[in-house]
Amino acid sequence: MSKQNPLPVIAEECCAPLAREPISKDDAAELAKVLKAVADPVRLRLLSLIAARDEETCVCDLLPEFDLSQPTISHHLKTLREAGLIGSERRGTWVYSWVIPQALDRLSALFDTAREEAGVR
Amino acid sequence: MSKQNPLPVIAEECCAPLAREPISKDDAAELAKVLKAVADPVRLRLLSLIAARDEETCVCDLLPEFDLSQPTISHHLKTLREAGLIGSERRGTWVYSWVIPQALDRLSALFDTAREEAGVR
DNA sequence: TTCCTGTATCGACCGATGTCAATATCGGCC
DNA sequence: GGCCGATATTGACATCGGTCGATACAGGAA
Numbered sequence: 454m455s456k457q458n459p460l461p462v463i464a465e466e467c468c469a470p471l472a473r474e475p476i477s478k479d480d481a482a483e484l485a486k487v488l489k490a491v492a493d494p495v496r497l498r499l500l501s502l503i504a505a506r507d508e509e510t511c512v513c514d515l516l517p518e519f520d521l522s523q524p525t526i527s528h529h530l531k532t533l534r535e536a537g538l539i540g541s542e543r544r545g546t547w548v549y550s551w552v553i554p555q556a557l558d559r560l561s562a563l564f565d566t567a568r569e570e571a572g573v574r
Numbered sequence: 575m576s577k578q579n580p581l582p583v584i585a586e587e588c589c590a591p592l593a594r595e596p597i598s599k600d601d602a603a604e605l606a607k608v609l610k611a612v613a614d615p616v617r618l619r620l621l622s623l624i625a626a627r628d629e630e631t632c633v634c635d636l637l638p639e640f641d642l643s644q645p646t647i648s649h650h651l652k653t654l655r656e657a658g659l660i661g662s663e664r665r666g667t668w669v670y671s672w673v674i675p676q677a678l679d680r681l682s683a684l685f686d687t688a689r690e691e692a693g694v695r
Numbered sequence: 696t697t698c699c700t701g702t703a704t705c706g707a708c709c710g711a712t713g714t715c716a717a718t719a720t721c722g723g724c725c
Numbered sequence: 726g727g728c729c730g731a732t733a734t735t736g737a738c739a740t741c742g743g744t745c746g747a748t749a750c751a752g753g754a755a
Binding site for chain 2 (some may be wrong): 530552554562
């Protein structure tokens with residue numbers, strides 16, 4: 454386990470919106486990893502369940518939301534963690550997760566179609 | 575081929591930002607399809623190359639950007655088209671593509687983390 | 696220490712996906 | 726009509742990815 458995201462795929466900023474200028478090969482490869490992490494119905498729901506809470510979410514609260522085995526959910530959470538989308542921490546018996554807003558913000562900005570100025574800001 | 579997107583996966587609006595409320599199973603399944611379409615380095619670059627232009631893009635201009643066979647690029651373009659992310663039209667010998675901004679806007683809104691009001695609008 | 700509950704890892708299975716070569720189709724042109 | 730260049734479709738192949746059961750690990754409680 455890890456206090457923060459173990460493999461912070463998205464270290465820091467990266468690339469302007471898709472519509473601003475052609476993305477580089479390297480940026481495309483890195484972003485595709487993150488997008489693959491969210492491109493799954495189960496992980497989308499996990500991410501949403503975690504993100505929609507004000508507080509950290511216990512894995513034990515996520516399990517009953519799905520008709521899937523515990524190892525499968527654990528696997529999906531690991532995927533989200535390795536993509537830098539969520540963080541997790543064990544506290545006693547339970548493991549709690551939270552979203553990393555910067556990761557969502559980057560994806561939101563990636564698909565931004567605003568045509569005006571702005572730069573990377 | 576098709577003048578517009580043949581399988582408009584994203585018919586119209588759908589779902590608030592992930593962080594606002596837990597997404598439904600159906601919405602998650604539908605959004606995952608669209609996200610799978612962009613969760614590939616080649617398709618991300620294709621989308622960006624098309625989106626970053628002011629005018630429609632000829633497929634013949636896209637091919638030399640990649641070290642991939644023509645059928646492979648054609649296949650990826652079809653994937654983007656079926657996801658409702660781009661439109662295509664044949665004009666004479668060539669086929670031209672353009673992005674569908676509403677599709678990008680939806681993805682951008684999906685990952686929005688703004689906490690305040692807003693509704694769907 | 697020993698048990699018990701919550702979570703992670705392992706190994707296997709199988710369907711989905713990216714890629715190519717071969718071939719088909721579409722339109723323009725001669 | 727017949728040819729040719731641009732794009733699409735087909736079929737095959739290899740790899741990837743989601744799922745499970747079995748099992749390992751962590752930590753609290755008795």
